[in-house]
């Protein structure tokens with residue numbers, strides 16, 4: 001859907017195109033907020049835009065290729081094309097050299113002055129691209145020292161005031177929210193934190209996203225209220241590692257306190273946490289997610305593998321038994337809890353017994369959704385230098401096998417939910433087809449639920465209690481149990 005917003009008296013038009021994950025969506029909406037406040041007409045439709053700002057993804061080879069293809073396609077349309085986001089940050093001047101079709105390649109450091117940068121592009125100025133740097137080094141190693149030091153370090157999605165907005169002394173809850181929504185979805189991401197202090201050997205993200213920095217709770221609550229006022233019913237809490245939230249603010253268990261506060265925001269029917277790090281899961285957090293009213297009992301745990309030798313080489317911790325006992329504890333507290341994970345096949349040194357161990361774990365874990373990824377060397381990572389590379393052909397075989405297994409297991413798990421009662425948040429109503437998600441289904445990455453039967457009058461954002469009557473792969477079909485949706489203020493078990 002295209003959204004155009006502007007302040008009167010200006011007619012510069014910018015189209016924002018977003019690739020990658022929900023964290024990038026937040027960054028795009030912050031850029032949209034900055035640009036709209038400077039008089040730009042902001043849209044998501046590239047037709048007739050003066051400038052197309054592509055918020056790229058730089059995660060793995062396929063994501064990088066998609067970003068480059070999007071930039072090239074946008075350039076074909078005739079508008080000035082500007083690259084921002086992860087790929088642009090990660091490769092800077094190298095990307096600019098390889099992609100002359102882009103009028104500029106911007107860094108996260110440019111975000112507070114994005115309007116000036118785009119104006120310069122439209123004026124025909126050549127903006128020099130940045131030399132990429134390891135952004136972890138911009139902040140102190142000790143998390144507790146970062147709150148002081150973060151002023152001056154640009155953190156996308158943290159809605160920090162720029163040089164022209166000198167209201168740093170104003171308490172967070174009194175500052176205007178620096179964000180402009182780019183769609184009308186009843187679910188929206190809310191960025192808890194950015195960066196990552198872990199050292200997983202396959203991952204390049206911390207180098208360009210930097211050290212872990214939490215956003216203050218009062219800023220998050222103010223943004224949650226603002227999102228609720230704009231029609232949002234489900235908050236998707238995002239970060240690179242949500243389990244670490246608060247550790248740099250002096251309280252490593254701050255998420256346990258924040259969750260009920262966010263769930264109590266008027267109009268919010270469901271809060272969902274994403275990106276949990278298995279090694280940092282603790283009983284109090286498991287309990288908070290599994291039992292807090294209004295918080296989805298949903299566990300997005302990136303196990304990545306289950307074989308101990310592979311996990312050690314990844315610089316991760318755990319084992320099949322430890323992961324299964326974590327899931328067992330989750331289900332002891334919330335038997336219907338949702339659980340999803342990503343796994344990587346073909347990591348350097350991975351043997352056939354390692355793959356068999358991963359398959360054994362997946363067969364025992366009863367996960368609702370499994371993302372299977374093929375290992376690929378990423379520039380600047382420790383894993384790229386590891387010996388024991390698995391051949392491309394073997395990676396392809398292992399991937400095909402694990403993907404087929406994952407699809408079968410997740411379809412089985414969905415079939416087991418037939419007959420259960422779920423709370424479905426309606427995402428869309430199109431030509432009589434009502435689609436939404438139960439508490440165990442996150443947007444974009446998991447399955448969905450189609451409502452059938454008494455669905456007349458339902459609109460996006462309604463929360464409906466329904467009985468699951470069928471499944472199709474990971475997707476469910478369910479019939480509403482009552483004619484009216486659950487009111488947010490009446491929900492005791494909403495999101496559960």
Ligand code: SF4
Pocket residue numbers: 019020021022023024056057058059063086205
């Ligand atoms: S944070 Fe990671 S997944 Fe998200 S856009 Fe950036 S590189 Fe892609």
